[in-house]
Amino acid sequence: QSVLTQPPSASGTPGQRVTISCSGSSSNIGSNYVYWYQQLPGTAPQLLIYRNNQRPSGVPDRFSGSKSGTSASLAISGLRSEDEADYYCAAWDDSLSVRVFGGGTKLTVL
Amino acid sequence: EVQLVESGGGLVKPGGSLRLSCAASAFTFTNAWLSWVRQAPGKGLEWVGRIKKKTDGETTDYAAPVKGRFTISRDDSNNTLYLQMNSLKTEDTAVYYCTSYYYDGSAYSHWGQGTLVTVSS
Numbered sequence: 186q187s188v189l190t191q192p193p194s195a196s197g198t199p200g201q202r203v204t205i206s207c208s209g210s211s212s213n214i215g216s217n218y219v220y221w222y223q224q225l226p227g228t229a230p231q232l233l234i235y236r237n238n239q240r241p242s243g244v245p246d247r248f249s250g251s252k253s254g255t256s257a258s259l260a261i262s263g264l265r266s267e268d269e270a271d272y273y274c275a276a277w278d279d280s281l282s283v284r285v286f287g288g289g290t291k292l293t294v295l
Numbered sequence: 296e297v298q299l300v301e302s303g304g305g306l307v308k309p310g311g312s313l314r315l316s317c318a319a320s321a322f323t324f325t326n327a328w329l330s331w332v333r334q335a336p337g338k339g340l341e342w343v344g345r346i347k348k349k350t351d352g353e354t355t356d357y358a359a360p361v362k363g364r365f366t367i368s369r370d371d372s373n374n375t376l377y378l379q380m381n382s383l384k385t386e387d388t389a390v391y392y393c394t395s396y397y398y399d400g401s402a403y404s405h406w407g408q409g410t411l412v413t414v415s416s
Binding site: 187222224229230231232235236239241242271273275281282283284285286287288289 | 330332339340341342345356357358359392396398401402403404406407408409
């Protein structure tokens with residue numbers, strides 16, 4: 186049972202816009218930054234979004250993050266086949282004094 | 296190109312110990328916060344713990360399942376991160392990734408390729 190809740194799966198067709206949600210609480214998302222990671226099949230994760238809505242150098246602007254209260258979202262526009270991957274949200278939890286991850290969302294491009 | 300390379304994984308019996316290393320190259324290692332994240336076979340990511348940079352006190356934090364059994368340390372002179380794992384349990388079986396995070400107005404994050412630790416009798 187993950188502290189942050191994500192839907193286990195999401196899907197879309199090429200060119201579509203999809204969103205992945207991440208729900209937490211006041212001790213994690215509600216009071217700390219949210220980070221998003223992409224894990225392509227068979228590879229290590231990589232940082233996709235930091236500090237709620239910032240993209241590291243090299244990440245396409247098709248990827249965007251947002252946060253409101255105790256929830257966050259990752260949006261992918263102009264969906265491509267290479268976006269098929271697992272996506273994880275993460276945040277620091279002040280009550281537990283640990284970093285917590287969501288359970289991950291498997292994105293399928295139909 | 297920044298690289299993080301883990302080593303030290305393998306098969307160990309329950310109750311045994313293992314030390315993982317993560318060698319870093321081509322980035323400002325001393326200014327980065329370093330973490331270990333693991334992924335059990337077919338499962339999601341699980342944070343293991345972190346060590347802050349020296350100027351932030353080089354303090355450590357650990358996830359509850361490993362607290363008291365695992366120790367994270369760093370050697371900035373050799374750009375190496377360590378994870379000492381004692382009293383290993385079958386549920387510690389996972390791929391272990393080392394990660395770095397450095398922020399100076401922009402974020403720089405890197406992950407190693409992972410090393411598999413299997414705890415089994």
